[in-house]
Amino acid sequence: SQQGEEDPQALSIQEGENATMNCSYKTSINNLQWYRQNSGRGLVHLILIRSNEREKHSGRLRVTLDTSKKSSSLLITASRAADTASYFCATDAYSGGGADGLTFGKGTHLIIQP
Amino acid sequence: DGGITQSPKYLFRKEGQNVTLSCEQNLNHDAMYWYRQDPGQGLRLIYYSQIVNDFQKGDIAEGYSVSREKKESFPLTVTSAQKNPTAFYLCASRGGGLRVNTEAFFGQGTRLTVV
Numbered sequence: 001s002q003q004g005e006e007d008p009q010a011l012s013i014q015e016g017e018n019a020t021m022n023c024s025y026k027t028s029i030n031n032l033q034w035y036r037q038n039s040g041r042g043l044v045h046l047i048l049i050r051s052n053e054r055e056k057h058s059g060r061l062r063v064t065l066d067t068s069k070k071s072s073s074l075l076i077t078a079s080r081a082a083d084t085a086s087y088f089c090a091t092d093a094y095s096g097g098g099a100d101g102l103t104f105g106k107g108t109h110l111i112i113q114p
Numbered sequence: 115d116g117g118i119t120q121s122p123k124y125l126f127r128k129e130g131q132n133v134t135l136s137c138e139q140n141l142n143h144d145a146m147y148w149y150r151q152d153p154g155q156g157l158r159l160i161y162y163s164q165i166v167n168d169f170q171k172g173d174i175a176e177g178y179s180v181s182r183e184k185k186e187s188f189p190l191t192v193t194s195a196q197k198n199p200t201a202f203y204l205c206a207s208r209g210g211g212l213r214v215n216t217e218a219f220f221g222q223g224t225r226l227t228v229v
Contacts, residue, residue, distance in 0.1 A: 004156075031215050042120075042204055042220035043157075050215055088156060092215070101147050101172060102218055106156040 004032075004089040004105030012111040019076040021108040023089030024069075030092050032065055033102065034074050037086045046074075046087075079112045086110070117141065120205050120221035126229050127192070127199065135190045135224045137205035144209065146188035147218070150174060151202040160203075163188055192226060200228050 035043040062075040090102035118139040149157035159172030163182040177196025206218040
């Protein structure tokens with residue numbers, strides 16, 4: 001079952017603007033991760049935020065996590081044409097038996113207009 | 115270079131045939147995963163393995179089979195029982211076992227088409 005749901009499904013902005021994507025999930029998690037996928041390629045890990053963290057930064061990326069609302073957001077600042085890709089959130093709900101796998105949402109397709 | 119390699123990149127299958135997708139990693143990761151991605155959709159978990167000679171079904175295991183005879187390798191067989199196999203298949207690995215809070219590393223995917 002897909003736990004994470006990204007919003008919006010698609011987003012088109014001008015180069016230089018900030019892009020914000022949201023993710024909602026349903027059950028308790030150990031961490032939440034964001035991945036990027038260029039068309040027809042594999043996924044690349046961007047950032048991981050633990051359930052006891054509220055905000056994390058990595059370069060132009062800023063991720064927030066609100067476990068009370070079961071939601072997360074990914075902010076990309078000063079967007080570039082090369083940021084055009086699909087972005088997925090993935091929840092990690094370790095159940096005690098080992099690495100059970102990440103559960104992915106359907107993604108947000110981001111288009112940066114030059 | 116360390117990484118995870120999937121082959122082939124493109125695969126065509128006739129109806130009724132079994133095909134096997136290869137996934138190899140040299141990251142010394144315990145856990146490996148197979149996901150299926152349909153156009154415009156997210157990833158759905160097919161099978162995963164936390165340790166050699168052990169694997170578990172994911173959300174959509176019907177019509178698929180796997181093996182984990184070596185730590186480095188986790189091949190996926192798409193059997194003739196899979197009614198709609200045309201999709202993009204992604205393999206991933208990560209440091210697993212009892213460790214959590216680790217990222218997954220993905221291969222570049224295999225695009226399977228039934229002809």
